[in-house]
Amino acid sequence: MKGDLLLIIDMQNVYTHGAKWECRDMAGAAQNILRLAQSEIFDEVILTKFIADENAKGVWKNYNTENAAVNADSWSNALMPELEPLAKKFPVIEKSKYSSLKNEQVLAACEKARRVFVTGVVAECCVLFTAFDLIDAGIYTVYVTDAVSGLNKAKERAAELTLEGLSPLHVRLMTTDEILEEK
Numbered sequence: 001m002k003g004d005l006l007l008i009i010d011m012q013n014v015y016t017h018g019a020k021w022e023c024r025d026m027a028g029a030a031q032n033i034l035r036l037a038q039s040e041i042f043d044e045v046i047l048t049k050f051i052a053d054e055n056a057k058g059v060w061k062n063y064n065t066e067n068a069a070v071n072a073d074s075w076s077n078a079l080m081p082e083l084e085p086l087a088k089k090f091p092v093i094e095k096s097k098y099s100s101l102k103n104e105q106v107l108a109a110c111e112k113a114r115r116v117f118v119t120g121v122v123a124e125c126c127v128l129f130t131a132f133d134l135i136d137a138g139i140y141t142v143y144v145t146d147a148v149s150g151l152n153k154a155k156e157r158a159a160e161l162t163l164e165g166l167s168p169l170h171v172r173l174m175t176t177d178e179i180l181e182e183k
Helices: 026-038 058-066 068-072 081-089 104-112 123-136 153-164 176-182
Strands: 004-009 044-050 092-095 115-121 140-149 171-174
Touching: 004 026, 004 104, 004 123, 026 081, 026 115, 026 140, 026 176, 044 081, 044 104, 058 068, 092 104, 115 123, 123 140, 123 153, 140 153, 140 176, 153 171, 171 176
Parallel strands: 004 044, 004 115, 044 092, 115 140, 140 171
Antiparallel strands: none
16 A cells, blocks of 8 residues: 555553553454555555653652652563564654654654554554554544454454544554555
């Protein structure tokens, strides 16, 4: 899809089954992300990783203090093994805020895209904040419902309902199969 970017947000071990911040369906989201990334229909693919800012201020400083053990654990912060092959092929960009667009490199890439396809975790947090920033930047956003995982189904659905209110003008909700059929 000419001019399209696949953005894979924070698919790190800390969100996998049994981990500290376990999300509901990381395995399913990862499978769909891999299908999309390996389809070669995107002009660009970017992965992000949340890494705590050592110079954080205000509530971020409190957040990082409260989560110091997670922040210091290299396994928790690493991409889940299923997505490691993507890290060899596409850039992995670190961020220290919820929205991926707070990183200038991610923002610049997204501003060049015709559409940005949003995937990853956490649905009701980093993914939703990123979608809002994309919309505010005037970038058409596709929220890939089965390639996003949240803390539970109700919270995932709440994020989807919020974005549905902005559809179809600013955002479109699609499944992986719908995207692959569209190509």
